[in-house]
Amino acid sequence: MSEIRNYTLNFGPQHPAAHGVLRLVLEMDGEIIERADPHIGLLHRATEKLAESKHYIQSLPYMDRLDYVSMMCNEHAYVMTIEKMLGLQVPVRAQYIRVMFDEITRVLNHLMWLGAHALDVGAMTVFLYAFREREDLMDCYEAVSGARLHAAYYRPGGVYRDLPAQMPKFKGASKWHDESEIAALNENRQGSLLDFIEDFTNRFPGYIDEYETLLTDNRIWKQRLVNIGIMSPERALQMGLTGPMLRGSGIAWDLRKKQPYAVYDQLDFDIPIGTNGDSYDRYLVRIEELRQSNRLIRQCVDWLRQNPGPVIAADHKVTPPPRTEMKEGMESLIHHFKLASEGFSLPAGEAYAAVEHPKGEFGIYMVSDGANKPYRMKIRAPGFAHLASLNEMVRGHMLADVVAVIGTQDIVFGEIDR
Amino acid sequence: MSDYYQQLADRVQQRFGTQITATHVAFSELTVELPREQLLDVCSALRDEDDFAFEQLIDLCGVDYLEYGNGRWQGARFAVVYHLLSIKHNHRIRLRTFAEEALPVVDSVITLWNSADWYEREAFDLFGIVFDGHPDLRRILTDYGFIGHPFRKDFPLSGNVEMIYDEEQKRVVYRPVTVEPRTLVPRVIRDDHRYQHAAIEGGE
Numbered sequence: 001m002s003e004i005r006n007y008t009l010n011f012g013p014q015h016p017a018a019h020g021v022l023r024l025v026l027e028m029d030g031e032i033i034e035r036a037d038p039h040i041g042l043l044h045r046a047t048e049k050l051a052e053s054k055h056y057i058q059s060l061p062y063m064d065r066l067d068y069v070s071m072m073c074n075e076h077a078y079v080m081t082i083e084k085m086l087g088l089q090v091p092v093r094a095q096y097i098r099v100m101f102d103e104i105t106r107v108l109n110h111l112m113w114l115g116a117h118a119l120d121v122g123a124m125t126v127f128l129y130a131f132r133e134r135e136d137l138m139d140c141y142e143a144v145s146g147a148r149l150h151a152a153y154y155r156p157g158g159v160y161r162d163l164p165a166q167m168p169k170f171k172g173a174s175k176w177h178d179e180s181e182i183a184a185l186n187e188n189r190q191g192s193l194l195d196f197i198e199d200f201t202n203r204f205p206g207y208i209d210e211y212e213t214l215l216t217d218n219r220i221w222k223q224r225l226v227n228i229g230i231m232s233p234e235r236a237l238q239m240g241l242t243g244p245m246l247r248g249s250g251i252a253w254d255l256r257k258k259q260p261y262a263v264y265d266q267l268d269f270d271i272p273i274g275t276n277g278d279s280y281d282r283y284l285v286r287i288e289e290l291r292q293s294n295r296l297i298r299q300c301v302d303w304l305r306q307n308p309g310p311v312i313a314a315d316h317k318v319t320p321p322p323r324t325e326m327k328e329g330m331e332s333l334i335h336h337f338k339l340a341s342e343g344f345s346l347p348a349g350e351a352y353a354a355v356e357h358p359k360g361e362f363g364i365y366m367v368s369d370g371a372n373k374p375y376r377m378k379i380r381a382p383g384f385a386h387l388a389s390l391n392e393m394v395r396g397h398m399l400a401d402v403v404a405v406i407g408t409q410d411i412v413f414g415e416i417d418r
Numbered sequence: 419m420s421d422y423y424q425q426l427a428d429r430v431q432q433r434f435g436t437q438i439t440a441t442h443v444a445f446s447e448l449t450v451e452l453p454r455e456q457l458l459d460v461c462s463a464l465r466d467e468d469d470f471a472f473e474q475l476i477d478l479c480g481v482d483y484l485e486y487g488n489g490r491w492q493g494a495r496f497a498v499v500y501h502l503l504s505i506k507h508n509h510r511i512r513l514r515t516f517a518e519e520a521l522p523v524v525d526s527v528i529t530l531w532n533s534a535d536w537y538e539r540e541a542f543d544l545f546g547i548v549f550d551g552h553p554d555l556r557r558i559l560t561d562y563g564f565i566g567h568p569f570r571k572d573f574p575l576s577g578n579v580e581m582i583y584d585e586e587q588k589r590v591v592y593r594p595v596t597v598e599p600r601t602l603v604p605r606v607i608r609d610d611h612r613y614q615h616a617a618i619e620g621g622e
Contacts, residue, residue, distance in 0.1 A: 040558060040559065041557075041558055041559035041560060041561070044559045044560065046568060046569075048569065049568065049569055049575060050575070053575050053601070054602075054603065055603050058603070084445050085445060237473045237474050237505065238473075238531060238532045238533065239532055239533050240474055240475055240476060240531065240532075240533030242476075251505065253505050258508050259508065341603070342603065342604075342606065343603065345606075345607070345608055348487070349444050349445070350444075350449070350512075351444075351445045351447060352447060352477075352501060352510075352512065354476075361476060363476070363477065363501070365477060365479065365499070365501065367481060369486050369487040369488075369490075369607065370487065370607045370608070371605050371606060371607045372603070372605065372606055372608075373603070373605050375485075375486060376479075376481045376482070378477065378479040378499075380476060380477040380501070384536060384537075384540075385533050385536070387536075388533060388535055388536040389533075417559060418559075
């Protein structure tokens with residue numbers, strides 16, 4: 001009989017299924033994982049330390065770069081912490097805009113997760129489908145903020161500006177697209193941004209059905225996901241899992257319902273939960289979340305159509321005054337100058353605010369000593385706790401299942417390494 | 419909501435008495451300060467007693483109070499801050515315990531909440547706080563072979579070393595950092611009358 005040895009396998013940091021820069025040291029007995037030791041930090045940028053040297057508004061764009069597939073949700077947690085400490089009232093319209101974009105972001109994130117997860121497990125097509133829809137939503141990002149990914153659209157006190165009355169259109173025929181093709185691309189861009197989003201919400205349930213046709217009853221998909229990476233509810237709580245990872249284990253916990261922020265308490269949506277806590281349940285939970293997000297977006301669109309109003313608080317100690325006022329009023333000019341040069345100060349104290357991020361609970365813990373910069377900012381990233389549970393989830397599974405578990409955890413290194 | 423946390427603060431005060439040193443309620447959040455000797459007792463009670471039922475450790479982080487309020491800080495330099503969440507009662511609590519500068523040691527809560535594993539490694543890595551009882555206290559976020567604890571306030575923002583490719587040795591080497599530190603926006607603390615009330619409420 002030949003000698004049997006355990007192997008140590010180095011997985012990543014440059015592996016297409018490692019979702020970025022994950023280095024996994026796997027101790028294996030044959031093809032069975034005995035221990036997984038994730039080495040993280042290869043994308044560490046010390047965001048929290050950088051924030052300590054910048055005033056509050058300057059740090060906002062860093063939030064986009066944390067979880068770089070759900071940008072506006074990160075910003076939401078950050079501005080909520082500041083608003084909590086300042087006691088700042090946010091106009092209702094701004095809150096609806098935030099909720100609408102939070103949900104658009106959730107769809108963006110889940111589409112990215114769905115595409116990448118399916119690609120990891122071997123289904124190429126879903127990735128292409130998912131990116132088709134992401135394109136439309138990134139156009140919405142671009143229409144409000146000018147950037148397709150790193151929006152920097154939320155501000156303490158509201159959002160940077162109101163929704164555009166005109167959805168940007170594709171222009172100019174080229175040798176790749178003639179006039180009729182351009183006209184077809186612009187067909188649903190004739191009205192405002194809200195018209196475009198409404199058209200999207202009409203189309204999107206059909207798209208989700210398409211993904212489900214490809215995956216939900218797919219035999220290979222089920223063989224790869226069912227009973228893989230099971231988390232019992234007790235262990236899920238112990239390991240600090242949140243979001244779809246916790247709901248997949250059957251715990252109905254969603255901050256949007258349980259500790260409502262913005263206007264979630266006025267909107268109608270359901271929380272899907274799983275029963276077995278395996279990867280397949282988490283897949284089903286996230287698919288249902290896509291449908292619920294679509295519902296939420298639709299409700300916000302209807303409300304936003306009927307209720308014009310301000311989108312940022314008028315407290316010019318914190319929010320910049322309108323540019324027209326700045327050109328005529330001395331006081332507005334001073335306000336702008338002070339905000340741009342020194343920023344505003346937060347009262348001394350500490351606060352923690354969390355949002356239901358697409359991946360779980362994303363929170364910002366802010367310690368202020370009364371200065372115009374944070375004294376200490378801690379980012380509570382959901383993925384950090386999720387990846388910490390990887391060892392437990394993959395133990396006893398095969399090497400190929402590690403990839404499926406990384407996929408089901410929805411790992412993004414921007415937030416884990418920070 | 420603030421009332422609820424005031425009541426919770428009273429309940430915590432009643433239950434633990436002299437085991438904790440202070441409770442504050444600010445911004446509808448409850449903060450409990452406690453000496454580190456009592457940490458494990460209080461934490462296990464908070465987790466297991468039905469009245470509190472904090473099943474989840476949501477976050478754990480270190481704080482370095484060296485430059486707090488431009489030197490107004492009295493007391494121990496380091497703090498470890500725990501954020502707990504109860505799914506059952508839908509409430510949160512924040513615990514803070516202090517550690518002295520010379521050898522910051524705090525008991526590990528990894529046996530109570532397994533999620534503390536990586537959080538404690540992070541606080542060790544970034545602040546040099548040692549967690550007694552942690553089975554595998556390695557660096558987590560910084561580079562292999564990193565020297566120092568970068569989130570301490572006396573660690574420069576631009577770091578101490580930088581990495582370059584050495585033509586002669588044909589490999590990547592470290593050398594002292596050449597970035598000049600600069601401050602674009604100075605840090606100022608203003609006595610703003612609007613915040614006086616909030617500061618008193620915050621108990622700072």
